[in-house]
Amino acid sequence: MSGAMQAIAEYIGHSNLQPGDCLPPERELMGELSVGRSTIREVIRHWQALGVVESRRGSGTYLLRRISPETMHLPLAVDSGQNGLLQMLEVRRGLEVEASALAAMRAGAADLERIESKLLIMEAVHREKGCAGPEDLAFHLSIYDASGNPIFNQLLSQMRESVQTLFGMSRVRVDFAARSFPFHRELFEAIAAKDPDAARFKTLSILAIVEEDIKDMIR
Amino acid sequence: MSGAMQAIAEYIGHSNLQPGDCLPPERELMGELSVGRSTIREVIRHWQALGVVESRRGSGTYLLRRISPETMHLPLAVDSGQNGLLQMLEVRRGLEVEASALAAMRAGAADLERIESKLLIMEAVHREKGCAGPEDLAFHLSIYDASGNPIFNQLLSQMRESVQTLFGMSRVRVDFAARSFPFHRELFEAIAAKDPDAARFKTLSILAIVEEDIKDMIR
DNA sequence: CTCCGGAATTGGTCTGACAACTTTGAGGCT
DNA sequence: AGCCTCAAAGTTGTCAGACCAATTCCGGAG
Incomplete structure (x- = not known):
């Protein structure tokens, strides 16, 4: 919800990345958006939870689904008994x-x-x-x-x-x-x-x- | 997913918290589970994205929906408009x-x-x-x-x-x-x-x- | 009793460091 | 040339400590 998330969302939206492409490394986004790495990481975890992004240790963070600042995310929870x-x-x-x-x-x-x-x-x-x-x-x-x-x-x-x-x-x-x-x-x-x-x-x-x-x- | 998330999931599951209740503060969970605060925070952001939890600055992190290890999460991304x-x-x-x-x-x-x-x-x-x-x-x-x-x-x-x-x-x-x-x-x-x-x-x-x-x- | 203000508590962010893992590429071997 | 090995660079994952900002709590003043 923080402005950082919106900022990164626009950053991703403007740079035309296709699903499967690799996002810039965290340290680079850090300087690009003038925020700390922990903030970057927390935003990435947010999108990871929403299935927008996937992180591979040692390799990078990859885009799974294209998003724009206008896309709504509605997480559904289902208890399978x-x-x-x-x-x-x-x-x-x-x-x-x-x-x-x-x-x-x-x-x-x-x-x-x-x-x-x-x-x-x-x-x-x-x-x-x-x-x-x-x-x-x-x-x-x-x-x-x-x-x-x-x-x-x-x-x-x-x-x-x-x-x-x-x-x-x-x-x-x-x-x-x-x-x-x-x-x-x-x-x-x-x-x-x-x-x-x-x-x-x-x-x-x-x-x-x-x-x-x-x-x-x-x- | 990382073992830390599973650990916290069980910790929450075992302590019977009701929706609306407050989770232990991050610094406490930190010692309780022997993990760094950033790890705790990233897991919390994960559940925040899934609508399971809500964080209020200065107050605490509150449980919104009861979850169990069997709960499936189906995040949807839908075009607004x-x-x-x-x-x-x-x-x-x-x-x-x-x-x-x-x-x-x-x-x-x-x-x-x-x-x-x-x-x-x-x-x-x-x-x-x-x-x-x-x-x-x-x-x-x-x-x-x-x-x-x-x-x-x-x-x-x-x-x-x-x-x-x-x-x-x-x-x-x-x-x-x-x-x-x-x-x-x-x-x-x-x-x-x-x-x-x-x-x-x-x-x-x-x-x-x-x-x-x-x-x-x-x- | 109410109201106010400061102290304690708590989430949010920054910084720096190290570990674990993957990718890359240079160098040597066949 | 082609292939293999392995070390170096790059990237995510985690930890630690510090400070900021907002809220809550509590004791004292009125």
Whole structure:
């Protein structure tokens, strides 16, 4: 809230840094803005908490998301209790269904091309290895992006991330949700056909399988 | 994340502090956890950014929301201005439609009674004053609760709160979304009839009017 | 009892130093 | 030339001590 934060926000905004780029080192920002290093560090921690920036020890601080002084940050806190996985899935269902419908209404040619390329990669990996975790994620992320509303991508990717770390799903069954595989192409075709209702339905089909497999797993 | 943060998180978790209570002063935590003050401060800035804690110079650092090690934090960055409101509404639509459908599937007699009482209050206030902001909110919150999934209530109430404070909607038109009024009873009846699809549709009807009024307002 | 003022408390910032880690590049080897 | 090794430089992470600014607390004056 201090003026220092606003100052650095403008400094970042004016220098056109792209996500992935490295911020100036703390000691340099220190002189640039005429504030102490601790102040710089506290502001960086602030943005780190908000997911705007990532610090790598020994390397530097990197921009994750572009911000301007006008962007609002609304941190949401969610308590995942005992039924956390299933409750999170219900939330995810609401978001994902809406994102698919919006994508079906708004996706342009470039969006469709991106989605299809991810789909093809996913199908290839799936045929070869029997599962395709990261490729499946990339496919869904491209759909979120095609919704034209960046909040869906933010929420859903952060939810997936949090769930993965909280529940430590490293040793998940290799064929987890594998039965949902054929529905992915149908979902893509519904979006390509600009049919929101079909996109909704196909997304529900995919998540129904995920739900069954979660129930199997937590038993 | 650094072990220091985890240490302080547990320290706070074990000492049962209620929201509004004051955390130990930084210099005390410093000795308590055997870490430097700057480390303490950076962790506090982290939680400050996440809305968990608020610092008042000269007074102390106060707990705003109870956190546990299982709490997930989903910071959102949203463009302020006209797109922000509509983007938030699209997210809200996804969540609210799913919550209504779940409520229709799961609501018990007690839930229905609670929802109907909120509906009656809302209708009474609406007939009297022509609008019913807080009462409308109470009605919807009772539906979120009836979904049986507390995450919907957490997310949606926080989103409403953030939108209200950040967009400063104090001088909103008194008849904002007033046309959605009759749909509220229909939504309740759909939930009482345990008809998820109708509940979905009625929720969409309400939010469509909200969308129109937002578009009117930001012009 | 109220009101006032100074002392104690507390968060905010600056400075300097060192540790841990990463990146870089020069030099030597094959 | 190409590759490897390793030391030096650069960067974040942490600690320590000091001072400033705002608030709170408490005892004395009225």
